[in-house]
Amino acid sequence: MASPSTVKTLSPSDPHAITEALNPKTTKYEFAGPLGALAVSVLTPGLLYVFHLTCSELAGGCPPPLLSLPSTLQSTRWLNALWDTNAFFVYLGWYAYCVLCWKLIPGDWVQGTTLRTGEKKLYKINGFSTGLLTLGLVAGTIYRNGPLAFLYIYDHWLALVSASVVFAIFQACAVYALSFRKGALLALGGNTGNVLYDWFIGRELNPSFSWLDNINFDLKTFNEVRPGLILWMLNDISCMCEQMVRRGRHAWPTDSMILINLFHGLYVLESLWYEKNILTQMDITTDGFGFMLAIGDLAWVPFSYALQARYLAFTPRELGWTLSTIVCILNFVGYYVFRTANSDKDAFRNGKNPKNFKTLKTKRGTELMISGLWGMSRHPNYWGDLMMGLAWCMTTGFNTPITYFYIAYFTVLLVHRAMRDDEMCRKKYGDDWTEYKKIVKWRIIPYIY
Structure with missing residues (x-):
């Protein structure tokens, strides 16, 4: 463990000059280049809507009858479910809550790998405590008010998907623009000069901010283990509450719903417990932070990974x-x-x-x-x-x-x-x-x- 004052960290305010030698031009594309980046950027959020179109009561089944899809697409019910301003602010509130937990809950400061500058960043590790606090608040709410009190996510699923997609696009645009500031350390794979590709793959290696009491807030590692992973658990729980309400007063969820919540919950909590281990993974050490990671962390993980729980909410199975x-x-x-x-x-x-x-x-x-x-x-x-x-x-x-x-x-x-x-x-x-x-x-x- 280290304290924020024991190791020099890079931040936007650091006067270190990042030379061209440290930020070489990227000469090789991944994901089939700009066209592949465009395809993934469209398909990833698009699939989140496709899942709802092909596996929900709104669509008429999982999968629905083919003849019903045209009428579903034209349905005002479907269109109205796509966006809800209140749900957008609920999502922003959730993200702000995660930031406050990062800031206020005590945690260890752990050094990451050595950067090309020869320096090391410090990362605050308190994701597990954030997860436990959140589960405690949710459990208390359900215990006090019953499963009806935690149906908001299930009832506003598509609107929350849209909120997460919009916020991911905003983050990707913001960090791309900020990557042109003086002193930014770029990812070796994200400095091609092609705007679309660099925006997608991530131009800056570690977008960080020091506006929280001068303590380094690293956006990439924060997104990797906080808002999306914990929301995945909450999505599952909301689906379980929906199933319980449908099954009647004092009814238990099905064994399948219990198992999917148990499996996913243990996986998420395990990831939060071993949070510091992500510091040696490719996402953190090599990849820049762009739309690819933003959409994956904020939208894809919490909503596509909860597909089984959402299916079991309206199709209970023992x-x-x-x-x-x-x-x-x-x-x-x-x-x-x-x-x-x-x-x-x-x-x-x-x-x-x-x-x-x-x-x-x-x-x-x-x-x-x-x-x-x-x-x-x-x-x-x-x-x-x-x-x-x-x-x-x-x-x-x-x-x-x-x-x-x-x-x-x-x-x-x-x-x-x-x-x-x-x-x-x-x-x-x-x-x-x-x-x-x-x-x-x-x-x-x-x-x-």
Whole structure:
């Protein structure tokens, strides 16, 4: 732990001159360049609306009859649900609440990785406390006033989606404009000079503000673990309350609804508990903060990841003991793989090797793990993540393919991320990486991929 005064941090007010050598021109595009960036920028928020069109009572089912879609699209009920000014301010209030929690709740100050300037940023870690406080307030509200008191999210779902999309666009535009100020450290992949692409991928590496008592507020890490992740839990809870109200006074939610809330809740709380571990992840160390991360953190995570809970709210389903047991085993085995792999990786990166893993020495002087879970695949944590994701989808049964979108999307996401990581490591380690891949042959799932 460190205090804000013990380590020099970069902020917009720092007089350090960031030279062109530190901010080189980006010469290579990802995501198929500007056209790909445009496609993702349109498709990502668009899919959030498509989910509601193809899987909701408003649409008439999940999926709805094809003949009903034209009338649904023309329905004033659908159009009216798209925007609600009050819901927009509710969303802004939620974001402001998360900022206040970051500011007021005590937390450790943790150093991030070394920047190209040779300096390190400090990050305040109190996401878990924020999550517990929020759950306590929600639980108290429901206990005192019943499940009817927490239906706002479910009843204003589309309007809140729109609010999050608008706010993500605003943030992306703001940080893009601010990235041109003197002293901004740019992301190596976001300085192409193409406005659309740089706006999407993120031009500045770590947009930060020091207007809160001169304490550094890092927007990217804040968005990564606070407003979106915790809202995901609240979305699930609101869906559970909706189901309980429909089932009648004093009715319990279905086993499937309980399980999806349990699985998602544990995943979110685990992420908040290990908040400091994100400081070594690609999103923080390499990617700039632009629309890609803003829309993902603020809109995609809380609303697309809650698709199973929303489906179960209007399509209650009892899994029974057999299927519930299978789903639980799949989820918790996946969690074991995910948590064990991440813990081993984090300990190893911090210079520890408590399990005496075999390693491959590189010419850079660093070592790569080649035994344990990390000897079975190059990304065993992704393998565990996919097992959990499949378990979440299975809570909805097998009557619709739409609620299985998550596992399909996450597979593509993790495969793409593994490919990006492989390319970065190839440049970083050279021939040593080729040798490493001969030892650890599988990218994610042993003997499959």
